[in-house]
Amino acid sequence: MPMYTSTRGGGEPLNAAKAIIKGIADDKGLYVPLQIPKLPVPADVMAGLHYREVATIVLKAFFDDFTDEEIGACVKGAYDSKFAREEIVPIAKVTGEVPAYFLELYHGKTAAFKDMALSILPYLLTTSMKKENEQAQIAILTATSGDTGKAALEGFADVPGTQIIVFFPEEGVSEVQKRQMITQEGANTHVFAIRGNFDDAQTGVKNIFADNDFADALLEKGYKLSSANSINIGRLVPQVAYYVYAYAKMVEVGEIRPGDPINVTVPTGNFGNILAAYYAKQMGVPIAKFICASNENKVLTDFFETGVYNKDRVFHTTNSPSMDILISSNLERLLYHLSGMNGEEVRGYMKDLDEKKQYEISEKIREGLKDFRGGYADEQDTLQAIGDVYDKFGYLMDTHTGVAYSVYRKYVQETGDRTKTIIASTASPYKFAKAVSDGIGLDMEPSDFQYIVALRKESGVEVPEGLRDLEKKEVLHPDVIGVEQMADFVWNCLE
Ligand SMILES: *Cc1c(COP(=O)(O)O)cnc(C)c1O
Numbered sequence: 438m439p440m441y442t443s444t445r446g447g448g449e450p451l452n453a454a455k456a457i458i459k460g461i462a463d464d465k466g467l468y469v470p471l472q473i474p475k476l477p478v479p480a481d482v483m484a485g486l487h488y489r490e491v492a493t494i495v496l497k498a499f500f501d502d503f504t505d506e507e508i509g510a511c512v513k514g515a516y517d518s519k520f521a522r523e524e525i526v527p528i529a530k531v532t533g534e535v536p537a538y539f540l541e542l543y544h545g546k547t548a549a550f551k552d553m554a555l556s557i558l559p560y561l562l563t564t565s566m567k568k569e570n571e572q573a574q575i576a577i578l579t580a581t582s583g584d585t586g587k588a589a590l591e592g593f594a595d596v597p598g599t600q601i602i603v604f605f606p607e608e609g610v611s612e613v614q615k616r617q618m619i620t621q622e623g624a625n626t627h628v629f630a631i632r633g634n635f636d637d638a639q640t641g642v643k644n645i646f647a648d649n650d651f652a653d654a655l656l657e658k659g660y661k662l663s664s665a666n667s668i669n670i671g672r673l674v675p676q677v678a679y680y681v682y683a684y685a686k687m688v689e690v691g692e693i694r695p696g697d698p699i700n701v702t703v704p705t706g707n708f709g710n711i712l713a714a715y716y717a718k719q720m721g722v723p724i725a726k727f728i729c730a731s732n733e734n735k736v737l738t739d740f741f742e743t744g745v746y747n748k749d750r751v752f753h754t755t756n757s758p759s760m761d762i763l764i765s766s767n768l769e770r771l772l773y774h775l776s777g778m779n780g781e782e783v784r785g786y787m788k789d790l791d792e793k794k795q796y797e798i799s800e801k802i803r804e805g806l807k808d809f810r811g812g813y814a815d816e817q818d819t820l821q822a823i824g825d826v827y828d829k830f831g832y833l834m835d836t837h838t839g840v841a842y843s844v845y846r847k848y849v850q851e852t853g854d855r856t857k858t859i860i861a862s863t864a865s866p867y868k869f870a871k872a873v874s875d876g877i878g879l880d881m882e883p884s885d886f887q888y889i890v891a892l893r894k895e896s897g898v899e900v901p902e903g904l905r906d907l908e909k910k911e912v913l914h915p916d917v918i919g920v921e922q923m924a925d926f927v928w929n930c931l932e
Pocket of ligand 1: 550709
């Protein structure tokens with residue numbers, strides 16, 4: 438029976454519903470299952486199942502305080518015709534000297550992989566509130582590097598009993614991402630640009646969570662805070678499902694035999710997506726290597742090489758903005774598991790990170806990281822990868838996926854490892870239309886929106902519905918605020 442405990446060792450373990458409502462533990466740790474459950478049958482036996490069926494199996498294993506009906510209703514509500522593809526997550530195979538299988542996680546409403554978890558989180562949360570007889574309204578605080586914000590807004594818009602508040606870095610998101618957020622409709626939606634980068638936004642949100650007086654005052658008004666970031670276990674678990682599904686699908690179409698190992702390559706920012714792959718392996722999916730791809734903000738590449746996590750470095754704004762992150766929150770969960778669930782040890786690392794801007798992991802954890810391999814691609818490598826794959830195979834990928842492909846290609850050249858590899862394809866190329874157009878050598882255009890038109894004409898790839906006519910939508914959230922004002926704005930929008 439999975440119960441959820443804080444990575445920093447504080448408090449009593451909670452059931453899933455309570456952990457989802459809280460979002461983050463009182464000691465600022467993240468909730469993790471005391472034990473990662475095993476799949477009831479091997480992943481290859483799930484060959485032929487629909488995505489919804491696989492997701493149901495995975496969610497049931499983690500959230501065993503939910504009834505079958507509850508899980509069923511959540512899955513059915515989330516993974517429906519909101520997704521542009523009936524199969525929810527198609528896999529595109531690109532052959533050539535370095536074959537790759539792109540797991541297209543971006544066919545949801547907001548055209549990025551965040552939809553995979555944020556289409557279901559509102560259902561999981563409202564179900565949890567009902568189960569726990571929660572009387573307060575839940576105010577979801579979200580820091581975003583661009584994609585989480587829109588996906589959370591879309592998921593929670595007009596969901597009864599909730600308010601959704603999003604902070605994004607004013608200069609740190611693409612034109613399309615920004616436009617998607619500031620035009621969001623829904624009476625319970627609140628969006629603020631902040632003067633700072635993603636880490637500032639994330640730290641600001643974590644500080645608000647840590648302020649007990651603020652929480653007490655909000656409760657007087659009838660609100661509790663929760664999180665839609667991948668620090669919420671209700672966001673992480675639905676992401677495990679697509680790795681299980683991908684394995685089953687590879688067996689189904691004959692790309693691998695049951696039991697064959699696969700590798701995964703994941704373009705990484707906050708470490709949620711790749712951690713979900715690690716959970717899938719613990720559940721029983723035969724994943725050999727986790728290739729963790731970063732852009733110029735390569736804290737993780739250095740970490741896997743040296744065992745030292747050092748955030749004290751220049752922050753780069755890149756053409757893969759959703760990965761412009763120096764503090765990868767979910768790494769804390771992996772450290773917890775690999776330390777043998779030593780909350781005190783993890784608390785020490787996080788304290789060092791706070792006070793000394795770095796920490797060095799134990800030999801034991803280093804040993805546990807041997808299946809992980811870090812690598813990074815700079816902006817030029819990324820554009821090159823996008824251009825090469827488009828020229829040779831006619832396959833169009835976004836910049837984040839371009840980072841992943843570039844790192845993967847280098848990995849294969851360096852190691853000769855020919856294990857079939859799933860590449861997490863995390864966004865529609867149209868979300869980053871300017872950089873992608875640059876990558877495939879299109880002419881300059883005056884705005885992202887004109888790039889969308891040009892890219893459509895060149896590639897023939899359909900523009901996701903949510904990105905059509907975006908420039909014509911009315912701006913409903915024009916505020917730009919300072920980081921020190923975040924708590925005030927939260928207070929004021931919860932009336
Ligand atoms: C969020 C995001 C990432 C990074 O995922 P993490 O789970 O934060 O590591 C990569 N690519 C895109 C397009 C994203 O939106």
